[in-house]
Amino acid sequence: MTVFFHYSLHGFANVYLVGNDTTKEAAIVDPAAFTIGLLNFIEDKGYSVKAVLTTHNHPHHIDGLRTLLRIYDATVYSSNATIGDVQCCMVRDAEVFTVCGLEVQALSVPGHSADSMVYLFEKIVFTGDTLHAGLIGKTMSQYGNKLLKEQLSRKVLSLSDDCIVLPAHGPPTSIGAEKLYNFGWKKTKEDMRGDQYDLFV
């Protein structure tokens, strides 16, 4: 398995290509904007896109979907039945399925959005907007924040410390690093500010 990273200026989002080195088939995780740069990137690597995994349906992560599907005959996996007018193969929490010959597990982690999915390939977890390096996803309410933390704690932080975290924004990280250096586990914004200001004194 090979993972490539592409930075999309549309929403400053990360797009990932997960390739099966044997079959030269690939899955795209979160096709932000489908630009000529991304197309060249895929073609240069010599892959044929057979699957798209969407972590959630916020526009700057799925806007490239329709264009991608005009070029590649790919199955779209999502926790939604449809994204816009695109029919999806619905995946449920803890469901294990195969894409491009690679085994993947879907984990439902609501909070940032109700449809947020995390995808686990071996020891690589694509967390979408649920977990970024040093931060957890933005939520619209205290309930959402609490739910997100509880779901992350139960389903994502329980993975081994050397598991690689590839988020939809920002740099890569690992489960071990996120357990120790993530502001999301602080109780309130005041706690975080307090820590900062105390230490600047």
Place this chain on the structure above:
Amino acid sequence: MYELHRCAAPDCDITAVHNSEFCSDHHPDPVGLSATILQKFAGIDVIKNLNAAGLRFQSANLSGKRFYSCSFSKAMLQNMNFSACTFRMCFFDFCFIDSCDFSGIDAQFCSFAGARFLNVSFEHSELVHNNFNGARTNDCTFNYSNLYNSRFIMSEFEHTDFIDCNLKRTFILPSKEMEVSWRLSNTQEAIRELDRIDQ
């Protein structure tokens, strides 16, 4: 991607190192393996998919080499010369890095989270989209570097300089700053307050 198969030792969940069934803790000869890897580096410029997590490397000149998808997590790097190297999707999490030269490197989408840096130079480097969260630096320099979209959350800086750096979209939320210079850097474009986080 570097190999992600688990160590063959019972109850060990860590990934096995390069050309081995075991992780660095359970490998019968980690020192020999480090030497073998360094010998292998000597003849090649592009190093791909190498898992050297937890190994110890010292006093080697790897200047100008290109590393793609390699792991040096929890490794110990001493007196190493990585100047002008290229790194893509490489992991240096929880590394101990002492007296190493990373000047003039081009590192993108790499993680140095939780690493300990002592007397390390990153001067004149492209450090775009990298994770330095929880990193602790002493007597280090990032001067004249591009830190676009990198993160320094809960990091600790002591006697560390960031002179004339590009800090656009750089998250700088350290938990400790002592004798740090941000002179000539565009700190106003960095994200230094949580209210500016909009993802």
